[in-house]
Amino acid sequence: xxxxxxxxxxxxxxxxxxxxxxxxxxxxxxxxxxxxxxxxxxxxxxxxxxxxxxxxxxxxxxxxxxxxxxxxxxxxxxxxxxxxxxxxxxxxxxxxxxxxxxxxxxxxxxxxxxxxxxxxxxxxxxxxxxxxxxxxxxx
Numbered sequence: 001x002x003x004x005x006x007x008x009x010x011x012x013x014x015x016x017x018x019x020x021x022x023x024x025x026x027x028x029x030x031x032x033x034x035x036x037x038x039x040x041x042x043x044x045x046x047x048x049x050x051x052x053x054x055x056x057x058x059x060x061x062x063x064x065x066x067x068x069x070x071x072x073x074x075x076x077x078x079x080x081x082x083x084x085x086x087x088x089x090x091x092x093x094x095x096x097x098x099x100x101x102x103x104x105x106x107x108x109x110x111x112x113x114x115x116x117x118x119x120x121x122x123x124x125x126x127x128x129x130x131x132x133x134x135x136x137x138x139x
Contacts, residue, residue: 001029005112034098
């Protein structure tokens with residue numbers, strides 16, 4: 001029951017905390033991310049990994065495996081909310097509109113480290129606090 005931003009997908013590859021949360025809290029609900037977030041992660045990961053002198057292939061393989069834990073939301077699903085999402089992100093990062101639009105369509109909060117979503121009318125959770133959300137009793 002969370003929409004993941006691309007930075008969370010990237011953190012799931014680079015670190016341990018996000019991937020651990022995705023795996024251990026999977027029974028708490030659904031994780032989703034717009035197709036654009038996966039595309040952004042696939043584009044940015046090689047640059048980040050090369051900068052850290054880390055092999056790229058295993059990182060992209062891990063991202064592919066994360067796709068088994070996080071359902072992809074296709075453009076057609078979130079596109080109807082584009083105008084509203086862009087309006088709410090005015091003077092912020094307009095490239096983030098698919099994440100917000102997905103959250104608006106599905107009624108899910110957003111898991112991100114990006115402050116551009118704060119104050120956009122959708123609950124936003126960061127990794128250091130998301131475990132509190134995931135610990136809620138399932139209704």
